[in-house]
Amino acid sequence: MQSKQTDGTLFVQTTLKVLGGKWKLLILWHLKDAVKRYSELKRLIPEITEKMLIQQLRELERDGIISRKTLSGKPPKVEYAFTDYGRTLIPIFKPLCQWGEEHQKRTTVDRID
Numbered sequence: 001m002q003s004k005q006t007d008g009t010l011f012v013q014t015t016l017k018v019l020g021g022k023w024k025l026l027i028l029w030h031l032k033d034a035v036k037r038y039s040e041l042k043r044l045i046p047e048i049t050e051k052m053l054i055q056q057l058r059e060l061e062r063d064g065i066i067s068r069k070t071l072s073g074k075p076p077k078v079e080y081a082f083t084d085y086g087r088t089l090i091p092i093f094k095p096l097c098q099w100g101e102e103h104q105k106r107t108t109v110d111r112i113d
Helices: 004-019 024-031 038-044 050-062 086-112
Strands: 066-071 077-082
Touching: 004 024, 024 038, 024 050, 024 077, 024 086, 038 050, 038 077, 050 066, 077 086
Parallel strands: none
Antiparallel strands: 066 077
């Protein structure tokens, strides 16, 4: 039987498998309040390459976190949004953001000292 520590490690690994990487949380941050078109996401995250954005979106879609909707037109437009399952992640954004703010303050203070 696995220990609680081993179970916890497994769960963290599972979470990292779905949300890990440099860009996924940032993509999800931008989707938390509204549906976004691909071009909007690209504009909101200018540092990401098109190849990486496409790859990350596909992985999030494969894992059931976001949905992709193609709208007819010329050229066709693509929209991304949270799935109902993906929306269960939204509550973690506030504490993550707060932690990042505190960490940034701490590291700024450490550099000044």
